[in-house]
Amino acid sequence: xxxxxxxxxxxxxxxxxxxxxxxxxxxxxxxxxxxxxxxxxxxxxxxxxxxxxxxxxxxxxxxxxxxxxxxxxxxxxxxxxxxxxxxxxxxxxxxxxxxxxxxxxxxxxxxxxxxxxxxxxxxxxxxxxxxxxxxxxxxxxxxxxxxxxxxxxxxxxxxxxxxxxxxxxxxxxxxxxxxxxxxxxxxxxxxxxxxxxxxxxxxxxxxxxxxxxxxxxxxxxxxxxxxxxxxxxxxxxxxxxxxxxxxxxxxxxxxxxxxxxxxxxxxxxxxxxxxxxxxxxxxxxxxxxxxxxxxxxxxxxxxxxxxxxxxxxxxxxxxxxxxxxxxxxxxxxxxxxxxxxxxxxxxxxxxxxxxxxxxxxxxxxxxxxxxxxxxxxxxxxxxxxxxxxxxxxxxxxxxxxxxxxxxxxxxxxxxxxxxxxxxxxxxxxxxxxxxxxxxxxxxx
Numbered sequence: 398x399x400x401x402x403x404x405x406x407x408x409x410x411x412x413x414x415x416x417x418x419x420x421x422x423x424x425x426x427x428x429x430x431x432x433x434x435x436x437x438x439x440x441x442x443x444x445x446x447x448x449x450x451x452x453x454x455x456x457x458x459x460x461x462x463x464x465x466x467x468x469x470x471x472x473x474x475x476x477x478x479x480x481x482x483x484x485x486x487x488x489x490x491x492x493x494x495x496x497x498x499x500x501x502x503x504x505x506x507x508x509x510x511x512x513x514x515x516x517x518x519x520x521x522x523x524x525x526x527x528x529x530x531x532x533x534x535x536x537x538x539x540x541x542x543x544x545x546x547x548x549x550x551x552x553x554x555x556x557x558x559x560x561x562x563x564x565x566x567x568x569x570x571x572x573x574x575x576x577x578x579x580x581x582x583x584x585x586x587x588x589x590x591x592x593x594x595x596x597x598x599x600x601x602x603x604x605x606x607x608x609x610x611x612x613x614x615x616x617x618x619x620x621x622x623x624x625x626x627x628x629x630x631x632x633x634x635x636x637x638x639x640x641x642x643x644x645x646x647x648x649x650x651x652x653x654x655x656x657x658x659x660x661x662x663x664x665x666x667x668x669x670x671x672x673x674x675x676x677x678x679x680x681x682x683x684x685x686x687x688x689x690x691x692x693x694x695x696x697x698x699x700x701x702x703x704x705x706x707x708x709x710x711x712x713x714x715x716x717x718x719x720x721x722x723x724x725x726x727x728x729x730x731x732x733x734x735x736x737x738x739x740x741x742x743x744x745x746x747x748x749x750x751x752x753x754x755x756x757x758x759x760x761x762x763x764x765x766x767x768x769x770x771x772x773x774x775x776x777x778x779x780x781x782x783x784x785x786x787x788x789x790x791x792x793x794x795x796x797x798x799x800x801x802x803x804x805x806x807x808x809x810x811x812x813x814x815x816x817x818x819x820x821x822x823x824x825x826x827x828x829x830x831x832x833x834x835x836x837x838x839x840x841x
Contacts, residue, residue, distance in 0.1 A: 436760050437539075437688055437691050437767060438536060438691065438767055438769075438823055439685050439691040439692065439764075439767060439768040439769070439822075440529060440532060440692050440693075440771075440818060440822055441681055441693040441694070441695070441768065441771070442511075442512060442562060442693075442694045442695070442770075442771045443695045443697065443747060443750075443770070443773075444508065444562055444694075444695070444696045444697065444773065444775070445697045445698055445743055445774050446508055446697075446698045446699060446700040446720070446774060447698075447700070447720055447721055447723075447724035447774070447776060448724055448774055448776035448777050448778045448779045448781065448786070449462075449463035449464075449477070449737075449774065449776075449777065449778075449786045450462050450463050450477065450727065450734075450736040450740055451727065451777060451778050452727075452733035458733040458734045458737070459475070460476050461475065461476055461477060461733050461738070462477065462733065462737065463477045463478070463737070463740055463786050464490070464786065465478065465490055465802045467802065468802055468804060469801055469802065469803075470800055470801050472490065472801065472802035475737075476737065477737050477741045477744060478490065478741075478744050478788070479741070479744075480745040481744060481747075481748045481751065481788070483748070483752070484748065484751050484755060485799075485800055486799055487751065487755065487765060487791055487800075488788060488790045488800070489788070489790075489797075489799045489800070490787070490788055490802040490803070491773075491785075491788070491789060491802075491803050491805070492784060492786075492787075492802065492803070492804045492805065493784055493804050493806060493807060493809065494784070494785055494787060494805050494809060494810070494811040495782060495784060495785050495807070495811055496511075496514045496775070496810065496811050496812065496830075497810055497831055498510065498515055498831065499514075499516070499775060500782050501516060501518075502516060502517060502782060503557070503780075504700075504780025505557065505558070505700045505780065506558075507700070507775035507776070508558075508775055509524060509556070509559045510524070510775070511562060511775045512528040512529060512562050512563070512815075513527050513528075513568075514810070514811065514812045514815070514829065514831060515830060522557070523568055524564045524568035524569075524570070525564065525568045526564055526567075526568065527562060527563045527564040527571075527694075528815050528819070528829070529546075529563055529692045529693075529694050530544065530565055530566065530571065531824070531826075532692055532822050532824050533692050536691050536692065536822060536823065536824065537691065537692055539691070540689060540690045540691055541690070542584070542684075542690040543690065543692065544693065544694070545574075545580075545584075545680075545681065545684050545689075545690045545692065545693040545694070546561055546563045546571045546572070546574065546693075546694050547574055547575070547580065547677055547680070547681070547693065547694065547695040547696070548573035548574075548575055548696035548697075548699070549575055549673070549677075549698055550573075551572075551574060551575030551576070552573060552575075553570035553571075554570070554699060559699065560573055560696060560699045561694075561696060562694040562695075562696045563694050573694075573696065577661065577663045577664075577665055577673070577676040577677065577680060578663040578664065580677075580680050581656075581661065581663055584656075584680065584683070584684055584689050585654060585656045585658075585683075585687075585689075654689065656683055660679075661676055661683075662676045669713075674697075674743075675746065675749065677695055678746060678750040679753075681693045681750065682750060682753045682764075685754070685764060686757060697743065698710070698720060710739070710742075711723055714738060714739065714742050716738065716739060720739070721779070723735055723736045723739055724736060727778065747772050747788070750770075751765065751791070754768055754791065762794045765790070765793075766792070766794030767791075767792070767794045768792065769789070769790075769791050769792035769797065769821055770788075770789070770790040770791045770792075771787065771788075771789060771790075771814075771818070772788040772790065773785055773786050773788060774786055783807065785811065787811075787814075789839060792821055795821040796840055796841050797839055798840065798841040803838050805838075809836075810830075810832055810833060812829045812831050812832035813832050813834055813835065813836045814836045814839070815829040815830075815832065816828060816832045816834070816835055816836070817835050817836040817839060820835065821840075
């Protein structure tokens with residue numbers, strides 16, 4: 398029986414027009430039997446392009462290579478991933494994995510398929526649902542935003558040069574947000590529209606969608622097989638909008654968490670990479686901490702190489718040229734070290750994100766314990782779609798084990814890891830695209 402001091406997970410402190418989301422409290426675990434097991438399960442994927450420094454084992458700059466030395470639990474971080482050393486027991490470095498479908502694609506094309514695992518070929522560009530959006534169908538229902546889709550370039554880009562990691566159930570790119578202030582306002586701001594105005598707008602949208610779906614039923618009977626398939630794809634998009642409208646209506650009466658905007662560098666742009674990366678990771682952390690969403694993706698850069706972020710970032714640590722050029726310069730004098738220093742810069746900021754999650758208590762553990770993080774690229778050397786550099790972090794409270802460097806044979810598809818991630822998130826899936834089973838090496 399519920400007691401008066403039992404608190405719901407979504408209890409807010411209210412007063413003077415503000416609402417502040419409470420952190421996880423012990424009394425929340427007593428609100429109903431089994432609540433401890435119902436704490437949020439989260440997932441975030443962070444992607445970077447162009448591969449990593451791949452200095453040979455006998456090279457003088459081997460310590461600037463991305464992959465660790467040694468194997469299993471006896472591995473040794475190189476300088477590149479040294480920022481993660483503090484969190485060694487929450488981290489597994491993975492080598493040898495890739496998407497078999499991606500090996501047959503151009504080196505600039507695989508960013509689109511990092512979370513989908515499909516092959517894109519010919520003029521008929523057709524992607525598939527991404528890992529995060531598949532999970533969002535189930536665990537995204539419990540939060541204001543089913544997922545948070547971020548990139549440094551924003552939008553969707555172009556086919557095979559997408560500026561988003563996320564793709565819908567019909568394989569369409571999900572637009573990414575890039576402006577920290579806009580992201581903050583979306584997650585935590587009040588906006589300019591009153592609640593009643595939002596309600597009227599959503600009711601009108603819902604009525605319009607009802608009419609579209611009603612008309613579709615009479616139209617479908619008059620169409621041929623191929624046109625019905627096209628109509629079905631269109632209606633899937635309409636139903637997706639319908640579900641978003643319904644979800645938005647349910648959340649209108651739930652106040653957003655109050656977060657002090659002065660605590661984040663919201664004016665940061667890709668021209669100031671240190672502040673910008675910090676802001677993006679902070680926003681993902683706050684979205685998880687406040688349970689505003691449980692799924693996030695962040696594409697640090699896209700593979701075309703002509704983006705602002707790709708050109709501006711290396712200069713922030715004193716390196717000349719752009720990111721793409723650094724990746725191609727590995728065989729030149731100091732090439733491995735130069736790219737390794739940039740890889741280290743990126744790892745430092747990812748470690749900051751890991752650290753924030755690890756330092757935040759939740760239940761009898763931390764946010765990191767119930768958050769699975771995937772960090773990496775779909776290239777090893779630039780344009781080589783094999784042996785992806787990958788870090789799996791967090792999720793020990795969900796059954797993952799860490800403190801290891803695992804090397805896999807090429808026959809093991811990366812999708813095996815994706816099946817394992819889905820299962821840890823509570824999404825019952827026996828397969829994902831070309832998977833051959835679960836990845837037992839990372840399960841406790």
